[in-house]
Amino acid sequence: MPSAKGRSTPSWHTWRVSKPSTGDRVAKASSSSTELLKLRGRIDAIDRQLRTLLNNRAACAEEVARLKTRLDADAPAYYRPDREAEILARLRAENEGPLPDAHIERLFREIISCCLSLEQPLTIACLGPSGTYTEAAAIKQFGHFAKMRTLSTVADVFREVESGAAHYGVVAVENSTDGMVKHTLDCFTTSSLSICAEVELPIHHALLIRRGGDPEEIVEICSHEQSLAQCRHWLDVRYPTQSRRPVSSNAEAARIAADTDGVAAIAGEAAADRYGLDTVHANIEDQPGNKTRFFVVGNQQVEPTGRDRTSIIVSTRNEPGALYKVLAPFKRHDISLSRIESRPSQTSAWDYVFFIDFEGHRNDDSVTGVLAELNKVATGVKNLGSYPRALD
Amino acid sequence: MPSAKGRSTPSWHTWRVSKPSTGDRVAKASSSSTELLKLRGRIDAIDRQLRTLLNNRAACAEEVARLKTRLDADAPAYYRPDREAEILARLRAENEGPLPDAHIERLFREIISCCLSLEQPLTIACLGPSGTYTEAAAIKQFGHFAKMRTLSTVADVFREVESGAAHYGVVAVENSTDGMVKHTLDCFTTSSLSICAEVELPIHHALLIRRGGDPEEIVEICSHEQSLAQCRHWLDVRYPTQSRRPVSSNAEAARIAADTDGVAAIAGEAAADRYGLDTVHANIEDQPGNKTRFFVVGNQQVEPTGRDRTSIIVSTRNEPGALYKVLAPFKRHDISLSRIESRPSQTSAWDYVFFIDFEGHRNDDSVTGVLAELNKVATGVKNLGSYPRALD
Structure with missing residues (x-):
């Protein structure tokens, strides 16, 4: 921290006050204020209706849970991936806007997750550490009201669900990190678990440098090996002479780039925000439409x-x-x-x-x-x- | 992974089929199915209304944003902590249930966050790395539709907001990790930023061991130094002879306990889920009602x-x-x-x-x-x- 010496100003001793408005501004402000108050009244009324509907929805969900318990006391399936997929597909298809379909889906994932958590807070096993793509996929599917339990191997995720310690597991099946597919598929050959749902996450790579850095001065590009491979063609054309350094994760690459002049990272755009980096180029992956696919596994046959x-x-x-x-x-x-x-x-x-x-x-x-x-x-x-x- | 050898069963060759139902079960299932269909119809109708209301709310929010832009083209304040606090306090106070007040608040944080993101996706600077309590506080205040940018020091958070690269910053002011208060307060003496809101997160500590481990066999207890200090009295009474090892974070302590027999960790209950640990004792902090307090800082005077x-x-x-x-x-x-x-x-x-x-x-x-x-x-x-x- 710079010292305060010489930086203290007279305003330090006084309260900030609003600038006096000109007459024109006052008139404009006054009519706008009335409009603003009306709009706020409308929002408040909508919020009250929303709250009532959310509570009604939760009450219906409780009723459904009671029915299911009566029907199958041993193992009632409160969570129904088929039903949830139908609800979301319909809500998206008939969405009238202005909220984009993807926002509607995210909000309803949370609403469903919240209603479900009243009956049975779901525990979801997924590959750790916290902050992985697998965890993001689990949150995309189950919302933030579910409990995430991160484990160190795919086999552990299967075991956790088989033993009943978690309700569902989320595992990568076609992943940008090599070896995942193999491990996951091998687990399926010996496991009694079924696939209950699939989740897709789009993967985009960007070339990122330290904020205010000069793209002309890049001497090294670091990223996870697989991400470097996924951008190989683009790098061969745009940065043929710069050295490429594989590191343990894209997040680690972003951290290094944030600390080092002349080093660029290949990572998701989210990493630019997280680590305060500038995006030199977005979507540099050789294959557009790159996605990672995940399976939700559990003890359930889905309709x-x-x-x-x-x-x-x-x-x-x-x-x-x-x-x-x-x-x-x-x-x-x-x-x-x-x-x-x-x-x-x-x-x-x-x-x-x-x-x-x-x-x-x-x-x-x-x-x-x-x-x-x-x-x-x-x-x-x-x-x-x-x-x-x-x-x- | 265990080999599949000797584990393949005849069921591997056939499709699983539902068990034949008894007559009684069929009758019960049939009347319950009708009820279930009715309830699902009600939920679908509620969801349609919810979607319409959410879109209406977003449209109102867009209208408010247009008005604000007309009123103050230079720096319209789309985000109003005072207004948001009033909305949430009222929604909680008048909540009719069955959703708990805290769930209503969380859902509305997301709804407000979503509506706001249409106009101006908020960027929030906070202390990293990702997964800190500060980030949790930022998400509690701004919802998941805001972009989080994690930085390495509190001074960086202030600078990020002063420079306009982030709309708001979140900083710990009374924290269980020592030194935070000091850094934050020192930043305030020299910064032009104002406090726009405060956020509180409850802090609870639990004693955790490896799943299935024996609490009688604990020989060492590890945690962040500050957490060990916060549970000192409890530890002196219950585990006076076991050694105490300070480590870099509570998450690190949980990771160690998950890997090592006889080692217990002191961490939040969330860590038990994340690392697959058993809770031996919950709420072991000497001071009940322990909270961490955060300030939201920005260029705004709040009404x-x-x-x-x-x-x-x-x-x-x-x-x-x-x-x-x-x-x-x-x-x-x-x-x-x-x-x-x-x-x-x-x-x-x-x-x-x-x-x-x-x-x-x-x-x-x-x-x-x-x-x-x-x-x-x-x-x-x-x-x-x-x-x-x-x-x-």
Whole structure:
């Protein structure tokens, strides 16, 4: 802190007073004040109605919870991902504005989260430390009234839900940090948990430097290895001679850039705000539309919403045409695959394991047909769950 | 991950199907289903009304913003802490339930934050790193639609707001971590910023151990030095022989306890969830009602709400009876002091500086009277701001 010496001013000894208004200004102010008072009255009336409706909603939610307890005293499912997805999709589709759809969704996530917390405060297990993308995905899905419990491995997240210590887990399935997909998929082969929902987070990278720094003076660019890889082409064109330094996380890169002249970081724009950095270039990722996808896992079979996806694991013998045999039923039933991933089997019995995501719900006739056919050609078929597709 | 070997079961090959229901269960389910459908219909209707009201509220807020811009094109104050405090106090006071007052407040903070973000997304400077109590206080005051910018020192927070890079700053003023008060108060002596609001966060400590650990086997207790101090008496009685280890933060202590048998951590209950710990004892702090208090600072004079507090700095010469002279006017005007703190002056001109908080607003007659008297006996009086008192 600079010393106060020589900085104290006469105003230190007096109260600040409003500047005298000119007549014109007073007249304008006066008519505007009346309008302002009217608008505030309207907002107050709206707020009262909002509060009453929020309380009515909570009372209905309590009633639903009582009904569910009566119906299934052992394990009532207070949280219904299918129902919630339908509510949010409809609220967005019919949104009249001026609030953007994404804001409406965020507010209703909080409202639903708040009403639910009266009955059963949800505990959500996710990969730590606090502040990870996985935690952000969990908050996007469950709102701020849910309790987040961060754990150190994906396997711990599965165990936490299996043991009942957490109601649901959130795990990255297609992640910008390498190795995550593998760990998550391996957990699914041995776990009894189902996929209850998916969450997508858009990933954008920006080139950031210390505030007021000169972009011409960048000598080094640091970021997580995977982010550097995701911007490789852009960097090759714009910063071909600067050294690239992989660090433990994008947040760490932002911290370094904030402290060091000539060092730029690749990180999300949020990091620019957090660490007080200037954005030199936004959206520098080679692949636009880059997203990280997460699964919500739990002990629950989710009902159809009309916008569903199903994930399965199929194991086959190591023989010619194995993949073709697995894919043919999808073609015949005109089912669109959204992802296929092969992994070495973890048991000696199977040689290949395919992780397949496709459109549709296990209750759909076409899906039932595909699965019946797959059961004939594969050595094993495991249903990981049918769940509502993520909202944009 | 354990290998899947020997764990694959026949169910791996088949779809899970619902258990067949008994007749009784079907009848109960059927009448309950009808009730459930009715309740869901009511919730859907409420949600539609809520969305319409939220959009109406946003439209009103836009209208208010347009009026303010017309009235004061240079620096329209979209955010009004006094107005917001009044809204929230009234919503809480008249809350009909079943949502608790605190939930109503949290939801409305988000609603206000969301409406405001349409006009002017607020940027809030606060002490980092991300995840601090200060950030939690900023979110409590401004909601999740505001952008948080975490900085490394309190002086940086003041500078960020003075330079206009952030709209408001949040700084701890009475904190459980030592030294904060001092830094913050010193910043006020030289800054032109005013206090616009105060925020209080309750602080509770718990004794936590690794899940499933045995409380009888605790040999060491670790925590931030200040937290150890705040629980000293309790520890002396309950754990007199165990060693106490100060670490960099309570979160770090929780992390250590999660990894180490026989080590307990003192931290907030939230840390138990985050790090998967068991709570051995809750609320072990020697002083119940322990709170941390934060100030929101900005370039704004806040209007009275009827529940206000004023903070001033008074400097006096080093002479006998100086403190008495400062306190006498408050006594005469029957004004209740909530805090007085003396600090060595930072300039040679003054020998003592007193930081004083008291009930009332600068517009109140009694406050004007006190300040006039103080100006006669003190070498300097600086108004730090009148602001709404924090809600519980």
